[in-house]
Amino acid sequence: MSAVPEDHNQQLRLLEAILFASADPVGEEILQERFGAAVKVRDLLLELQLLYENRGVNLVAMGGRWAFRTAPDLGEYLRSETEVAAKLSRAAVETLAIIAYHQPVTRAEIESIRGVATSKGTLDILMETGWIKPGRRRETPGRPLTWVTTPHFLDHFGLETLRDLPGVEDLRAAGLLDSRPAVSNLPGLAEKATAEADG
C-alpha cells in the first residue's frame, strides 16, 4: 500500500477518488486508518462535502459511513420507468444464437437443432428484448412461422451485418469451439485442411 500524499489538496483528491470508486459507503474509521493518524479525515470529509454541496452529486454520511449520491432534488429528472436488468436463461441465449446463425428458422427447426423442446416463453422473452421478430411464413405444409433477428440485434451486438457473425471455422480458430480430432493432423494433410478452411 502506497503512503498517503502529504499535500492537503492531494489528500482531498485521494479521498474523493476512494469514495467515488468504492462500491459501498466507506466507514470513517476505515478512512482514518487509511490516511493515518496525522491526517484529520473528518475535516477532509467535511471539506469535500462542502465542495459538493450544491452539485449534482452530494457527499452524504449515513451512520458514520460516507458515499456519493446523486442530489435528491434531481430525482424528478432522473426517475423513469425502472427496469431491472434480467439475466437471460441459457436456453434463451442458445435459442438466440441459433436464430442468429440459422435464420430464417422455424420453431420446429430450432427444437430439432437444439434437441430439446423450446418453451413458448423463450421466444416471448427474446421478442421482448427486441432482438428477434417473426419472419415470413415458410411455404411448406402448415406454413410455419420463421424467426429472424432484428436490426436492433445487430446494433446491440455491434455488428454491421449478419455476415459479420463469425463462422464455425472462425469460432474454432478463436477457441470457442473445440476442434474435433481429425485426420488433418497427419503431416501432408494439414496444408490441405488450411487451404479449405481459409478458402
Place this chain on the structure above:
Amino acid sequence: MSAVPEDHNQQLRLLEAILFASADPVGEEILQERFGAAVKVRDLLLELQLLYENRGVNLVAMGGRWAFRTAPDLGEYLRSETEVAAKLSRAAVETLAIIAYHQPVTRAEIESIRGVATSKGTLDILMETGWIKPGRRRETPGRPLTWVTTPHFLDHFGLETLRDLPGVEDLRAAGLLDSRPAVSNLPGLAEKATAEADG
C-alpha cells in the same frame, strides 16, 4: 421521460448526476437525445470536464462516450486496494496490439506479422475481456473475418480515439502498419503457421 431543467446550472447538475451514476461511459448522442435539441450538450460536457480537471475524479471522453474516472495520477495510491488483474500472456498482448494498430485485420495477417500461429485461446481470451470483436468480413477470396477493437478497449486503456494509440502516427508514417506479408517468398513460413493453427 422527464423534462429537462431550463436553468443552465441545473442542466449541468443533471448531466453531472447522470454521468456520476453510471459506471459505463455514456454516448454523447444519447445524452443529446436526453437533453433535447435546444441544449448544447457538448458545451455542457466541456464545462463539466473543466470543472473536474484537477480533481480526484475526472470527466473523460472515449470514442464519443463520456464517463467519470479516478485521476490516473492517483493510481499508485488506489491500486493496492484491488486485486491485480490476471496477467495476459505475451502472445495475447502482442495480438491485442496488432489488432489495435492494424484493424481491421484478419487472423492470417496477425500470424504473418507475428511470424507464428495464433493459438486458439488467444482470440478467445481477448474477446472475453471485451477488448476485441469480429469486424466486417474482408471482401477477398474466402471472405476472411477481420478483428477490431471495441469501445470498451478505448475505455480500459483511457484512449479518446484510436488515433490516440501510443505512437500510431509515427508507425503509420514509417509504413509499419502495413499488414501484408512482408516476406511472401519465405517458403513455408506463412502456410506453416496457419496449418498449425488449424491442425
Place this chain on the structure above:
Amino acid sequence: MTDSPSTDPFDQGPERATAGDGLPDAADGPALVLDIDGFEGPIDLLLLLARDQKVDLTRISILQLADQYLAFVETARRLRLELAADYLVMAAWLAYLKSRLLLPDPQEEEPSGEELAAALTFQLQRLEAMQGAAARLLKRPQLGRDVFARGAPEDMPVLETRVHDLTLYDLLKAYGDHKRRQMQSGPLRIAATELYSIEDAIRRMEDILGRLPNWTSLAAFLPPGWKAGGVRTRSALASTFVATLELAKSGRLELRQDGPFSPLYLRTPQP
C-alpha cells in the same frame, strides 16, 4: 524514424530482457542457454538476434544475422534433435538468402537478394514495432488497475432501457457450446475420412475392370487428384493395392510382379 518506437529502450517488455540472456554473442560458441521454447517463433528469435547487434534495425547486417541464426539453430539442434520444423525452415531460407547475397544475381525473374533482405528487415521492424506498441499500451493507466469507475453505479435507466446486457462473447460462446455438445452427444458420428478408402478403390477398379486387356502398372490406377504426394497419395496407393488383391482373389483380375519391389502389373483375366 528517430522517434520511432524501435529505438525506444523502454519498448522492450520485461520478458524480452530475460529471454535475451540465453542469446549467443555473435560467434561466442556453445556456452549459451538454448531455450527455443522461450521464443514465439523463428522471427521472434531473429528479432532478438538483430537487437543484439545494438543498431537500428534498418542498418543491421542481414548476412551477420543469418550467420548468427544458423549458428544458434545448429547448436540448438545438437542439444535438441526435435527442434521445431519452423526453425529449420527459416534456417534453410536464411542459408538460401545468404547465398543470394554473396553470389551475383541470377538473370531469372526472381527477387534479388537485396530485395529479400529488405523484406526480412521490414518484417523484423514491424514485429518490433508491434512488441513496442504492446508494451506502451500496457503501460497506459488501465481501468480497474490505475483508474477506477464509479464503484456504486445507481440505477438510472433514464438514458437507455437496456434490459439485458448480453455481450457478443456470451452469444458466440453459447453457439460454440451448443455446437460442441452437438458433436459430443448423440449417436457417434465418424467424420468422413480424408483418406482414400478401400471401398472406393474397389468400386473404382470394378468400373475399369473390363477395359484392361494389357498388363498395366498399378501406379497408373491412382485416382485423379490423389497423386500430389504425401499421406493422401500413400493412402490411395495402399487402398488400390488392397483392392487389386481382393479382386485377384475372386478371379476378376490377374497380378504380375517380376521381382521383389519391382512394379506391380495387372490386367483382366484372359479367356
